[in-house]
Amino acid sequence: MTLSLFPLGWGHYLAGGLLIGVGVSLLFVLTGWVGGMSTVFSSTWSYVSRRPFFQQARFVETRVWRLVFALGLVVGAAIWLWVLGPTGGLHTGIPLWQLGAGGLLVGFGARLSNGCTSGHGICGLGSLQWPSLVAVLTFMATGFLTANAVLFLGGR
Amino acid sequence: MSVSKFLAVLVSGALFGFGLALSSMVSPEVVLSFLRFRDFGLMLVMGGAVCVTLLVYQLAPRLLGRPLLGDHFSIRPSALDRDIILGAAIFGVGWGLCGVCPGPAIAGLGTGNWDLLVALAGIAVGAYAQGWLRDTPAGAAD
Numbered sequence: 188m189t190l191s192l193f194p195l196g197w198g199h200y201l202a203g204g205l206l207i208g209v210g211v212s213l214l215f216v217l218t219g220w221v222g223g224m225s226t227v228f229s230s231t232w233s234y235v236s237r238r239p240f241f242q243q244a245r246f247v248e249t250r251v252w253r254l255v256f257a258l259g260l261v262v263g264a265a266i267w268l269w270v271l272g273p274t275g276g277l278h279t280g281i282p283l284w285q286l287g288a289g290g291l292l293v294g295f296g297a298r299l300s301n302g303c304t305s306g307h308g309i310c311g312l313g314s315l316q317w318p319s320l321v322a323v324l325t326f327m328a329t330g331f332l333t334a335n336a337v338l339f340l341g342g343r
Numbered sequence: 344m345s346v347s348k349f350l351a352v353l354v355s356g357a358l359f360g361f362g363l364a365l366s367s368m369v370s371p372e373v374v375l376s377f378l379r380f381r382d383f384g385l386m387l388v389m390g391g392a393v394c395v396t397l398l399v400y401q402l403a404p405r406l407l408g409r410p411l412l413g414d415h416f417s418i419r420p421s422a423l424d425r426d427i428i429l430g431a432a433i434f435g436v437g438w439g440l441c442g443v444c445p446g447p448a449i450a451g452l453g454t455g456n457w458d459l460l461v462a463l464a465g466i467a468v469g470a471y472a473q474g475w476l477r478d479t480p481a482g483a484a485d
Contacts, residue, residue, distance in 0.1 A: 192382075192383045193382060193383060193384055193387075194381070194382055195367075195373075195382060195384065197384065197387055199365055199366055199367065200366050200367075200384035200385070200387035200388050200391075201387045201388075201391050202362075202365060202366070202391075203361075203362040203363065203364070203365035203366020203367070203368070203388055203391075204362065204366055204387055204388035204389060204390060204391025204392045205362070205391040205392070205394075205395055206358055206359075206361055206362030206365060206366075207358075207359050207362035207363060207366070207388065207391070207392040208362075208391060208392035208393070208394065208395025208396045208399075209358050209362075209395055210355045210356065210357070210358030210359030210360075210361075210362060211355070211359060211392065211395075211396050212395055212396055212398075212399035212400075212403075213351070213354065213355040213358060214351070214352060214355035214356075215396075215399060215400060215403060215410070215416065216399060216403050216407070216410060216411060217348075217351040217355070217410055217411050217412045217413070218348060218351055218352065218410050218412055218413045219409070219410035219413040219414070219415055219416040219417050220352075220413070220417055221417050221418075221419045222355065222356075222359070223419075224444075224445040224446040224449065225445040225466075225470070227445075227449075228445060228466055228467055228469075228470035229470050229473070229474055231467075232467075232470065232471055232474060236471070236474075238474060238475065238478050239478060240474040240475070240477050240478040241474050251344055252344065252348070252352050255344070255349060255352045255353055255356065256352050256353075256355065256356040256359075257356065257449045258353065258356065259352060259353040259354065259355060259356015259357040259358075259359065259360060260356045260357070260359055260360035260363065260446065260449045260450040260453070261360060261449060261450060261452050261453040262353065262356070262357045262360060262453065263356060263357035263358060263359060263360025263361035263362070263363075263364070263450065263453065264360040264361065264363060264364040264369060264450040264451065264452070264453030264454050265360075265453035265454070266357065266360075266361055266453075267360075267361045267364035267365055267453070267454070268364065268453060268454045268455060271365070272364070272454060275455070276454055276455025276456060277369065277370060277451070277454040277455060277456040278456060278458070279370065279371050279372065279456055279458050279459065280372065281371045281372070281375075281441060281442060281458070283458065283461050285440050285441050286371070286441045286443065286458060286459065286461040286462040286465065287441075287461045287462070287464070287465045288437075288440060288441070288465070289437040289438065289439075289440030289441025289442070289443065289462065289465065290437065290441055290443060290448070290461065290462035290463065290464065290465020290466045290468075290469065291437065291465040291466075291468055291469040291472075292433050292434065292436050292437025292440065292469060293434055293437035293438055293441065293443065293444060293445065293448075293462070293465070293466050293469060294437075294445075294465060294466035294467060294468065294469025294470040294471075294472075294473070295430075295433055295434075295437075295469035295470065295472055295473045296430045296431065296432070296433030296434030296435070296436070296437055296469070297430065297434045297444070297445060297466075297469075297470070298430070298469070298470045298473040298474070299426050299429060299430030299433065299434075299473050300426065300427050300428075300429070300430025300431040300433075300434055301420070301426070301427060301430070302427075302431075303434060303444050303445045303446070304389070304438075304444040304445075304446065305444075305445070305446045306419075307431070308389050308392075308393070309389065309392045309393055309396050310396065310400075310419055311419060311421065312393045312396075312397070313393055313396030313397045313399075313400045314400055314418070314419050314421070315397070315401075316419060316421040317423070318421045318422060318423035318427055319419075319421060321423060321427070321428060321431075322427050322428065322430075322431035323431075325428055325431040325432050325435060326431040326432065326434045326435030326438060327378075327435065328435065329431075329432045329433075329434075329435030329436050329438075329439065330378045330435040330436070330438040330439040331378050331379075331380075331435075331439065332435075332436075332439065333378075333435065333436045333437075333438070333439025333440055334375050334378035334379050334439035334440075334442075335378070335379055335439075336439075337439065337440060338379060343375075
């Protein structure tokens with residue numbers, strides 16, 4: 188049972204998930220800020236775009252710490268690579284067109300929905316917000332359908 | 344931003360990033376194998392993260408009153424409307440296509456996985472398009 192559900196083992200999944208929770212929690216306890224990851228992709232545009240949408244206070248007032256938080260993500264992953272990761276870094280076999288086209292939809296959709304896997308999935312559910320539960324179930328469903336359709340059509 | 348807040352945010356982010364890398368969520372292949380029901384690891388990652396976050400989000404405001412370095416605890420804005428569902432549906436299609444979501448796209452840079460820059464650029468352009476559309480008269484109506 189365990190073998191078929193988790194063919195690569197399960198300890199690193201649970202440990203990593205708990206650490207993600209500790210990071211989000213520490214941010215909250217120290218600063219009171221709620222750290223989903225998709226907003227930084229809108230708030231950072233406020234540095235270069237004069238459009239009223241990006242100049243909203245909710246982006247301008249949080250753009251600095253959101254960028255620092257994003258920098259922290261890079262630093263944390265780099266420490267993992269240094270301590271535990273493979274020499275030469277990670278690589279992916281996913282075709283670039285899938286990464287690019289998928290990324291476009293991920294960015295557009297997450298911002299329209301005002302949350303992603305961390306915003307709705309971790310912070311929203313952690314706040315007991317049922318709209319986030321609806322969002323999570325929705326993107327799990329369309330993600331499942333798309334990933335399997337891609338496989339069926341011969342993609343990676 | 345004060346030095347203490349800068350360090351607080353950086354360390355919090357670093358724990359998040361280390362967790363994303365340790366749980367292999369920075370590998371699109373692992374995320375896609377969850378969406379294909381071949382490896383349920385992502386459920387453990389999200390479950391573990393939600394448990395810790397739920398506990399602290401509920402307890403900290405009651406026990407502390409205010410954050411240690413700030414003046415108030417923020418509350419995530421949330422309302423169920425058309426956009427939250429439509430956006431989540433579009434997000435899921437993109438997620439199922441590339442196996443990359445915003446956190447791993449950023450953390451992936453720390454693992455030297457440069458192909459993820461393509462996904463990161465896509466997310467940035469997609470986020471810009473969403474704001475741009477919202478600014479046009481048709482989008483600003485709601």
